[in-house]
Amino acid sequence: MSTQKNQQHKAAQMSTQKNQQHKAAHKFVGRVIEIAFVTQAIIIGINGNLDVLSGKPVLDVIPSMITQAIQLIVKTYRTQKSVEEIDRIKKDRIAQNPDD
Numbered sequence: 001m002s003t004q005k006n007q008q009h010k011a012a013q014m015s016t017q018k019n020q021q022h023k024a025a026h027k028f029v030g031r032v033i034e035i036a037f038v039t040q041a042i043i044i045g046i047n048g049n050l051d052v053l054s055g056k057p058v059l060d061v062i063p064s065m066i067t068q069a070i071q072l073i074v075k076t077y078r079t080q081k082s083v084e085e086i087d088r089i090k091k092d093r094i095a096q097n098p099d100d
Helices: 001-052 058-096
Strands: none
Touching: 001 058
8 A cells, every 4th residue: 555655646747747747838938939029029129229210201200110019019929818718728628638
């Protein structure tokens, strides 16, 4: 009986370690995505400034920047929803098969 309990304890520890590794990887990927979106926003601003400095009319540049910003916001929202859906599916799968 003691051997069986030890095996169960080791399996539980391994499951906990896998879960911690998954959370760390998930957090890292989330940070990379955040940095990518912030970088895109900065690039939109820099491009707008360069366009104005190169002589394009401000009234042409601003709508272009707004359009790009809206596209970035939509992309960010869709990515967030996609990540939440993947997390929900994984949690459901883990709840159904806790030994995997």
